[in-house]
Amino acid sequence: MSHIPPETGKTAAPLIEVRSIDWVPENERRGKLWHQGPLWFLGNFQYFSIPIGFIGPSMGLSLGWTIVASVLGIAVGTVFMAFHASQGPTMGLPQLIQSRAQFGYRGVIVPLLATLFTYMAFNVADTVLLSEGLGSSFGWDPTLIAVLATVAGAGLAIFGHDWLHKAFRILLYISLPVMTILTIGVIAGAAGGTWDATQYGFSWQGFMAQFAACAAYNITYAPYVSDYSRYLPTNTSARSVIAAVFFGASSSAIWLIALGAWLTIALGATDGLAGLQTAGNTIFAPLGDAAALLSALALTATMGMNAYGGALTVLTTIDSVRPIKPKTTARVVTILVLALAWYLIASSINSGAVATVFSALTLMLYILVPWTATNLVDFFIVRKGHYAIADLFTPNGIYGAWGWRGLTAFGIGLLAEVPFMVLPTIGGWSYVGPAAAALGDVDIAWLIGLAVTSVAYLLMGRSLDLTAEETERRRSDEHLASKDPEGDHK
Template sequence: MTAAEPSTDGSYRDRIAAIEPGGNEFIAEADRHGKPSQLFWTWTSPNLEFATIFLGVLAVSVYGMTFWQTLAGMAVGTGLGALAHYFLSKRGPRHGVPQMVLGRLAFGFRGNAVPSLLMTVTAGIGWFATNSVSGAFALSTLVGVAPVLALVFVVVVQTALAVFGHNLVQAFERWAFPVLAVIFAVTSVVILSKADFGAPAVAGGVGGTGGFLLTVGTAFGYVAGWAPYAADYTRYLPKSDATARTGFFAAAGLFVSCLVLQVVGAASVTIGPAVSDNPTAAFTAELAPLLANLTLLAIAIGAIAANAINIYSGAMAFVTIGVKLPHHVARAAATVFFGVVGFLIAWWALADAAASYEAFLLIIAYWIGPWLGVVFADQYLRGDQPVAHFLYDRTYSNWPGLLSFLIGLVVSVALFCNQTNFVGYVARAVPQLGDITFFVGFLIAGGCYLVLCRSKLATERVAA
């Protein structure tokens, strides 16, 4: 670390009932605490919720996949997303900064504002609204109140957690883990015991290769959607924990929780109707009353667990854009702002949760694919090069990185996007491809970065 870097002062450490004093500063050794194994529940708890279940529901009821095709597609997409999380999480203890601050290496200080803004909107508003909808539906069904009133409660609780910051968010994930794990384990056994694994594909779905690739894409979009947060929750670990164990526990928590509930969601469609005005009520309809109520409670808690992370990291990305306010003020203000905006969008989305969710998952993957391509290409070219002096340098630029990202994003969307409102040129000509925008974006952006930035980074290595 250089003297120019802002750093925490050692006053926060492992205090839970305290508002995190900093923003996106380097975490000083005096504030480092925790161990890699805690990352398992940090990334399991936020995925034990209905948004994960609904991935499997979509694959069977909308994409026209059988149960076994869904299992294969979800395993591929989830595995790829978890693999990306593995590599990004490992970097947190070594560098001690949030994920989007590390992004300044690949995009430069000002250029990084583009992916940081996308991350802010995706996490602090998009995901926040998406998960708030499922939590509100579950709570509404459980206690018999109007969905909008349940939405208000869910939004207030998860926003309060994020305002307190890193340690309380991590603690909530730990407290929620045993409750969510036990309830969803019992629910999963019941659903799977009733499922018809040999049920034919639902008529009218996409089907075929296109349906399978859509299944892979939505699973990847969901899991990779956590990638821009990865180092946010490992940066407080001691520097000695920059090892494979850190990456393993983070990736394992994601992979296990996501794949299990995706499969349960797919199995539930073989029992009865899965999509209705209240998807959570449809999912729990085949359960005994007590278990149904416990599952609804778990869905609400899981939504809060997910959104505590979403709004915290969304605010962290907002601070990283380069707003010239005291970091702790900017983070707290952004947290409250996203809570309000996320509530309004969630309120609007209550009317058609299924369609909104499908489109949102794919759109996330559209920008995260090329972002990952650039970030991994940068990491490959830099190797073990010291980078601390670049992270808070407002004059540091890497415009070819931003250009690579934009090329990957624009070309992949123009050619391979397969949305209701726009179908890319290749997807239109070869519809059986489904939607592979994310993979193409990753390859194009990463390839462009390797070509455009190799000499620049080699010069920086010599200068260092």
């Protein structure tokens, strides 16, 4: 894999992050591998994870089968996420900048727009969940909750990479003991709850819906997971990064999704936060109140993570149309604009928490799978991690303005999904593809998209002139190594 020669000395971390969509030189690689596990553990150790466990039971799936589907779905989705994380130390770039190698300097706008939708959909859904959950649990004003969550998430994103890592670790240290005690109480039967086993069983529709939602949950981290590993030293072991991210992101998600399934089946919870509060306070008060508040705070921190990635996506989009020198001010202004946008959209949504979560995850999965397949096949199979980083910042480089291979594979994969799609009701409109209808409304669209996109890009990638690219890569490495660490790396 390509390695940029290291520079000597380490710069001190600024209060507000200076870097944006530019390359991170070796002397600024102050990240630590062990930070990855806590970051991604808490990334899923929050309120959003709980109602994902409601999806299977809402279709009649039993607790046992819901947990099986969730474990399998999370495992599959996290594999893709973790492999993307390993690209951060190698490239020292935000994820979507790296995608210019597959889609071209300007062509990357296509997956950029899809990714921006993901960030916004998550923060809109998060705002709705927090407003409904805290309003239901504590009787607080939903509008005030939405405003405070938006301000806090945007503020954390503005301070940037290092502060996001710190905030996530602090929240994890506080919330882990509380959730552990609550979960032990549930397992021991101290949280109460009963259910009629005849109401729940097995169905392929419910199993695949739960499986797909769980796979989507961590696949949706893929477009920005390497944004948080790009400050790791270049020589960081790829296997270590993959393992840290996989176990961090998967274990917490499985934990809370399984707990969510129990809450809806045993307690009849329709809101994850209220269910968490009821179960905890039944064990002993104020355990439930503490668990609900900490889960809400963790979700607010995750909104900051989404806002940070969303800002990088917007700046990359602008840079792909008209090259810019990314400054701190541009990143801050972009975050504030995004925060206003997701708050206004969330304020206009009246759908319930489960519907909001399921609809958002389904759409994100359909859109992101063709991108993740293209990116991973290129990185690990076609180009094997060898990239000319300097050429990613110009439309005149070896990757060109429009990467027809990546764009074609993305389009083919997305079209292949359509007959197999099972879109949930959104604004009174829904869609079930003919192939999905023949399968009894079982949703396998994303699996079809994954396979078709991978094969398509692999076949088209055979026409690349990798020898010429290797020559340019060496030239790029020499160019970056000669640059002043604080200078322009374009």
